[in-house]
Amino acid sequence: MILPSxxxxxxxxxxxxxxxxxxxxxxxxxxxxxxxxxxxxxxxHVIACGLAEVxxxxxxxxxxxxxxxxLQSCRAPxxxxxxxxxxxxxxxxxxxxxxxxxVPEGTLIQPKEPFLRIQGPLLQCQLxxxxxxxxxxxxxxIATKASRVxxxxxxxxxxxxxxxxxxxxxxxxxxxxxxxxxGCHSTxxxxxxxxxxxxxxxxxxxxxxxxxxxxxxxxxxFAKTMKSNTVLLVDTYDTxxxxxNAIIVGKELRSEGxxxxxxxxxxxxxxxxxxxxxKMLDEAGFEKTRIVVSGDLDEYRIEExxxxxxxxxxxxxxxxxxxxxxxxSLNTIYKLAAIKNSDDQWDYKLKVSDHVKKTTMAGIHQVRxxxxxxxxxxxxxYDLNLGITEEFLPGSDQYEDLLVPIFRKGNxxxxxxxxxxxxxxxxxxxxxxxKNAESYPVTLEPKxxxxxxKLGAKIxx
Amino acid sequence: MILPSxxxxxxxxxxxxxxxxxxxxxxxxxxxxxxxxxxxxxxxHVIACGLAEVxxxxxxxxxxxxxxxxLQSCRAPxxxxxxxxxxxxxxxxxxxxxxxxxVPEGTLIQPKEPFLRIQGPLLQCQLxxxxxxxxxxxxxxIATKASRVxxxxxxxxxxxxxxxxxxxxxxxxxxxxxxxxxGCHSTxxxxxxxxxxxxxxxxxxxxxxxxxxxxxxxxxxFAKTMKSNTVLLVDTYDTxxxxxNAIIVGKELRSEGxxxxxxxxxxxxxxxxxxxxxKMLDEAGFEKTRIVVSGDLDEYRIEExxxxxxxxxxxxxxxxxxxxxxxxSLNTIYKLAAIKNSDDQWDYKLKVSDHVKKTTMAGIHQVRxxxxxxxxxxxxxYDLNLGITEEFLPGSDQYEDLLVPIFRKGNxxxxxxxxxxxxxxxxxxxxxxxKNAESYPVTLEPKxxxxxxKLGAKIxx
Numbered sequence: 001m002i003l004p005s006x007x008x009x010x011x012x013x014x015x016x017x018x019x020x021x022x023x024x025x026x027x028x029x030x031x032x033x034x035x036x037x038x039x040x041x042x043x044x045h046v047i048a049c050g051l052a053e054v055x056x057x058x059x060x061x062x063x064x065x066x067x068x069x070x071l072q073s074c075r076a077p078x079x080x081x082x083x084x085x086x087x088x089x090x091x092x093x094x095x096x097x098x099x100x101x102x103v104p105e106g107t108l109i110q111p112k113e114p115f116l117r118i119q120g121p122l123l124q125c126q127l128x129x130x131x132x133x134x135x136x137x138x139x140x141x142i143a144t145k146a147s148r149v150x151x152x153x154x155x156x157x158x159x160x161x162x163x164x165x166x167x168x169x170x171x172x173x174x175x176x177x178x179x180x181x182x183g184c185h186s187t188x189x190x191x192x193x194x195x196x197x198x199x200x201x202x203x204x205x206x207x208x209x210x211x212x213x214x215x216x217x218x219x220x221x222f223a224k225t226m227k228s229n230t231v232l233l234v235d236t237y238d239t240x241x242x243x244x245n246a247i248i249v250g251k252e253l254r255s256e257g258x259x260x261x262x263x264x265x266x267x268x269x270x271x272x273x274x275x276x277x278x279k280m281l282d283e284a285g286f287e288k289t290r291i292v293v294s295g296d297l298d299e300y301r302i303e304e305x306x307x308x309x310x311x312x313x314x315x316x317x318x319x320x321x322x323x324x325x326x327x328x329s330l331n332t333i334y335k336l337a338a339i340k341n342s343d344d345q346w347d348y349k350l351k352v353s354d355h356v357k358k359t360t361m362a363g364i365h366q367v368r369x370x371x372x373x374x375x376x377x378x379x380x381x382y383d384l385n386l387g388i389t390e391e392f393l394p395g396s397d398q399y400e401d402l403l404v405p406i407f408r409k410g411n412x413x414x415x416x417x418x419x420x421x422x423x424x425x426x427x428x429x430x431x432x433x434x435k436n437a438e439s440y441p442v443t444l445e446p447k448x449x450x451x452x453x454k455l456g457a458k459i460x461x
Numbered sequence: 462m463i464l465p466s467x468x469x470x471x472x473x474x475x476x477x478x479x480x481x482x483x484x485x486x487x488x489x490x491x492x493x494x495x496x497x498x499x500x501x502x503x504x505x506h507v508i509a510c511g512l513a514e515v516x517x518x519x520x521x522x523x524x525x526x527x528x529x530x531x532l533q534s535c536r537a538p539x540x541x542x543x544x545x546x547x548x549x550x551x552x553x554x555x556x557x558x559x560x561x562x563x564v565p566e567g568t569l570i571q572p573k574e575p576f577l578r579i580q581g582p583l584l585q586c587q588l589x590x591x592x593x594x595x596x597x598x599x600x601x602x603i604a605t606k607a608s609r610v611x612x613x614x615x616x617x618x619x620x621x622x623x624x625x626x627x628x629x630x631x632x633x634x635x636x637x638x639x640x641x642x643x644g645c646h647s648t649x650x651x652x653x654x655x656x657x658x659x660x661x662x663x664x665x666x667x668x669x670x671x672x673x674x675x676x677x678x679x680x681x682x683f684a685k686t687m688k689s690n691t692v693l694l695v696d697t698y699d700t701x702x703x704x705x706n707a708i709i710v711g712k713e714l715r716s717e718g719x720x721x722x723x724x725x726x727x728x729x730x731x732x733x734x735x736x737x738x739x740k741m742l743d744e745a746g747f748e749k750t751r752i753v754v755s756g757d758l759d760e761y762r763i764e765e766x767x768x769x770x771x772x773x774x775x776x777x778x779x780x781x782x783x784x785x786x787x788x789x790s791l792n793t794i795y796k797l798a799a800i801k802n803s804d805d806q807w808d809y810k811l812k813v814s815d816h817v818k819k820t821t822m823a824g825i826h827q828v829r830x831x832x833x834x835x836x837x838x839x840x841x842x843y844d845l846n847l848g849i850t851e852e853f854l855p856g857s858d859q860y861e862d863l864l865v866p867i868f869r870k871g872n873x874x875x876x877x878x879x880x881x882x883x884x885x886x887x888x889x890x891x892x893x894x895x896k897n898a899e900s901y902p903v904t905l906e907p908k909x910x911x912x913x914x915k916l917g918a919k920i921x922x
Binding site for chain 1: 466468469470471472473474475476477479480481483484486491493514527528531532535537538539541583587590591592594595596598599600622624625626627628629630631632633634635636649650651652654655661662663664665666667668669670671672682683685686687688689690697698722780784785786789790791793795796797800810811812813920
């Protein structure tokens with residue numbers, strides 16, 4: 001949604017870029033990888049998402065005249081200019097020329113697995129850090145959250161309607177797309193519907209009910225306009241009275257050859273109320289009228305309601321999905337893993353830290369996933385130069401390398417699948433993963449692991 | 462940042478709009494208010510933000526040809542078209558003609574106080590619900606969070622650098638603006654710098670350090686390019702060694718007539734490390750070199766570090782501010798409060814609910830704030846038709862009505878202040894508020910309160 005701007009970056013990326021340029025290191029070839037540290041929500045997986053935004057950004061990557069003029073105006077704390085005219089000249093002519101490999105959207109991934117790798121001039125790789133992280137971090141978080149909601153709902157319909165509480169307009173559009181890829185069936189967000197072809201859905205607001213002299217009149221008026229698609233919000237004044245009024249209107253609809261599609265419960269003890277509502281509807285002959293529930297729902301609450309046997313047919317999930325309420329950020333990282341030295345040889349790089357968890361991985365990585373027709377067996381991260389010895393993990397008879405070519409020398413090779421097939425990928429991968437979810441094995445290929453240890457020891461000493 | 466699109470709305474707003482249009486209620490005059498239910502972060506206030514986006518959106522409000530074409534293509538669950546051609550014709554000619562009053566950005570507000578009021582044709586007020594909530598919800602949340610970080614830092618410099626973990630590109634830009642209005646001194650987000658004139662700042666990344674054969678060379682190279690603006694990231698391998706290397710480079714800088722501006726600690730026990738670092742720097746004669754700290758900071762952590770006497774001069778705050786980590790959404794509401802009946806008389810409206818907290822307010826509201834030169838005394842919500850009796854609250858000698866005219870009949874009246882004066886407004890209001898923060902009184906004007914009770918009782922019966 002955002003107009004791609006090369007200024008979508010942190011100030012220090014530009015400072016470092018200028019430094020590399022001054023030191024004649026701008027064109028030195030480097031490899032960075034993008035991954036994440038740990039699974040969110042105490043869960044077992046992440047669903048990769050956001051690649052479309054990466055592609056759009058890199059395809060249009062350029063510093064505009066006004067970007068350059070702005071950078072020209074920037075001052076350092078000591079009052080001097082922040083960027084030299086010659087460097088800005090260089091930026092104004094900069095073209096994106098890197099190789100990018102990434103996992104397709106809707107791929108289930110694991111911590112420590114690179115899900116995007118970029119290789120090219122050090123300056124470009126550095127400048128792109130912030131934007132690349134921004135594009136995949138939030139989208140992957142929301143796709144992951146949605147996949148958990150999808151699993152909890154056990155096949156019931158999930159309507160995402162978080163736009164009003166989303167992180168700004170673009171946050172909402174990004175999130176609606178990611179939520180669909182993660183498994184939601186529809187969105188309330190009309191703009192996301194237009195942009196991405198996601199089915200849009202909705203019912204009615206309390207303000208509709210309040211705009212009429214009473215609830216019954218409000219229901220009648222809505223049924224008149226929606227006919228067979230009427231879903232009535234029954235909790236504005238009192239839910240049980242609301243269901244009674246909905247049944248009256250349902251009967252009127254029937255007399256005109258239509259049916260009452262559903263009622264929506266949006267407050268109160270929706271578990272108990274759904275049982276009462278179901279009974280009232282059934283006794284009145286509205287067995288097919290669906291019960292839609294909304295209000296602070298997430299995977300935990302849906303699971304709870306499912307377990308209590310609440311007869312709910314569809315779930316409207318908003319705020320807690322769209323803001324990823326219980327963990328609103330994914331701890332993605334973007335790290336230098338290799339750089340060519342002045343002899344044009346690869347120097348493999350890692351960062352150690354007081355926190356073992358924050359140690360990074362050296363190498364030019366690929367991720368191999370071993371599986372059978374039925375399910376995933378395990379993943380192995382290997383280095384493209386060191387290679388991989390084992391053909392199959394025990395129990396597997398197939399494998400797939402997860403990172404696929406997206407850009408070569410700045411040219412887009414990758415053809416993006418439809419959003420529907422991204423969603424299918426998520427659903428299929430979840431199914432293949434679930435059997436081993438609790439202790440899914442991800443290993444470092446032995447030669448890469450050895451190298452990693454050697455480099456670590458070298459830094460320690 | 463987003464291209465204003467009238468489709469930035471929930472599907473049900475359009476469904477209801479069509480319903481009102483079919484029932485000949487589209488032009489009936491209505492009043493809606495936008496407020497929020499409770500203070501976030503167990504705090505005592507919210508800083509209003511996001512009005513600029515509201516103004517941009519409403520100024521350009523229109524359904525484009527492609528919007529209409531998309532709506533034409535939408536199907537109802539029963540397979541019929543969702544919108545009638547005549548209604549779409551109506552939408553394509555729709556112009557924004559409402560009155561809008563709102564509190565200026567940077568205003569400190571309280572739960573139950575309307576901070577935006579819209580009056581105009583029912584159809585327009587309904588259609589705008591989602592977008593208006595979206596614009597102010599996230600921005601106000603982040604401005605509020607930033608104001609808490611600002612208070613915790615007690616005047617220290619706060620650099621916001623959350624872009625990489627922000628909720629999408631636009632989420633990042635929106636958040637950087639809101640964080641500045643809430644009290645941050647600068648942002649790392651270059652695009653936000655360009656768009657809003659916020660000062661940009663930054664240091665360097667671990668990848669810079671890793672791109673060189675060793676840390677000392679990396680520091681030297683950076684100092685060469687940054688001179689007196691050099692801030693060195695000392696934790697890539699080992700913080701204490703890093704500070705030693707920084708001191709070596711600091712001495713080299715001095716021999717060239719510059720000084721070492723700062724060091725940044727980004728991991729480990731930054732409280733203890735900052736004390737060690739300060740001692741090492743002081744002993745080496747670098748008393749003026751500043752210590753910058755970053756890494757999972759928020760108002761709680763800053764307060765803790767402040768209390769422990771950690772000698773930290775500047776704070777880099779990212780993820781936890783930009784995603785509002787401990788409460789990633791504000792519970793804003795947008796409610797119908799009055800509507801003209803067929804006799805052109807105002808019907809005041811409220812919604813009751815099993816949850817008392819969810820009961821809404823009837824009326825055409827204004828908020829009066831009573832204060833002295835020094836501090837706020839209390840707020841009173843009153844109805845414009847019923848008026849307000851008391852001139853001053855005890856202890857006050859001035860008052861201000863918080864909602865100011867923004868649009869009249871769709872025309873923009875309001876001149877937006879600079880972003881810097883929005884930030885000043887926040888800081889001044891925080892200062893005036895703090896004395897009574899724990900139990901700040903917000904009352905309903907007695908005549909409005911009576912009416913509210915009468916309407917509630919009528920619904921109950």
